[in-house]
């Protein structure tokens with residue numbers, strides 16, 4: 001019989017309860033399990049690892065370790081090595097940048113994005129712009145889903161490369177966008193970049209069934225350790241369409257300074273600049289083993305069950321006058337949503353309680369939440385209903401040396417500039433959710449300081 005999540009927590013994450021921590025920031029970073037550390041320590045004790053780019057025995061050991069880890073990553077995601085390559089990067093951001101800087105954008109081409117991408121994907125727009133391609137954002141609806149996308153995704157122009165990028169799960173609202181959009185993107189003539197960074201820590205992903213061209217992940221988000229290693233998982237054919245803008249140590253079969261010539265390697269190594277983080281890469285299989293041992297479908301179901309409890313708990317919190325205490329940004333149920341829940345607290349009159357005040361109270365109670373906009377400006381703009389023209393006026397009108405979020409909020413008429421985010425992972429239990437509930441209940445009947453601002457959901461109060 002499969003080990004229960006309570007036993008898993010006791011065996012692998014006992015430090016949480018020993019230290020009294022409620023950790024609810026799994027979308028920020030996963031937590032490493034005790035066994036990962038023990039297995040890595042044993043490996044480092046036993047083996048001698050040299051720099052991988054050589055033929056010495058110790059170099060070979062490192063090369064083998066990295067090669068085996070590539071295979072292991074492909075297996076974990078159900079990807080055929082004949083179809084896909086794993087390129088190790090320092091994180092999901094660097095993986096997105098590898099695609100952005102090499103993608104053959106040009107006039108007539110486009111980068112199409114859902115409005116709720118992480119900045120690490122939004123930034124690809126700068127490469128598109130520099131090469132004369134358009135960037136198009138597709139809108140979100142009331143629940144922060146891109147439900148009109150099938151109607152709105154334009155046919156890509158013939159003869160010009162176009163890239164469609166979206167998160168499998170929003171790191172702001174937890175919305176899960178349909179994975180079927182990969183096929184839709186292909187039908188409409190796009191290469192598809194699936195940002196799986198917030199999705200894969202708590203959901204199974206089978207690349208064989210989906211065939212996205214590019215997938216980006218960060219391993220610390222999946223299992224806490226190692227930090228500093230992510231991957232671009234890319235179809236060989238899609239990689240061939242990219243144009244690497246430079247070469248570096250480790251990426252070439254030869255280079256001639258005399259003749260200013262170089263020949264890139266013809267595998268994943270052509271994309272890995274300099275010495276890979278080979279000791280950290282050696283730790284990746286232990287994390288994958290851990291998740292596979294639990295079973296990703298079980299992790300997904302466990303997180304769904306607790307997310308349901310969290311959503312119900314938040315919705316039930318009321319002031320004595322009956323007014324809701326919490327505004328959730330994104331879906332109120334677990335249908336097509338993951339375990340990332342962003343919200344703000346409201347006072348009895350519906351005014352916003354500053355998210356930093358709540359975050360401070362949480363920190364005082366040893367509860368790790370996150371506050372801010374989570375590097376996802378598009379989702380924040382929808383959540384807080386920023387009018388685009390007013391927001392542009394304020395962003396351009398405040399001198400760079402004077403810019404602060406407070407100045408921006410003031411300029412916008414007191415709009416919120418941040419939310420709170422609770423996110424769940426395999427170690428999360430019902431007691432974690434209850435402790436968060438108790439903390440938030442402490443704000444019952446509390447007035448927002450200075451009358452507070454709107455939480456952004458009443459348009460008339462937001463016009464600057």
Ligand SMILES: Cc1ncc(COP(=O)(O)O)c(C=O)c1O
Nearest residue numbers: 091092093118120171197198218
């Ligand atoms: C959806 C999503 N994409 C990309 C990233 C960037 O990941 P990293 O900071 O590890 O590069 C994050 C990080 O929070 C994320 O949640």
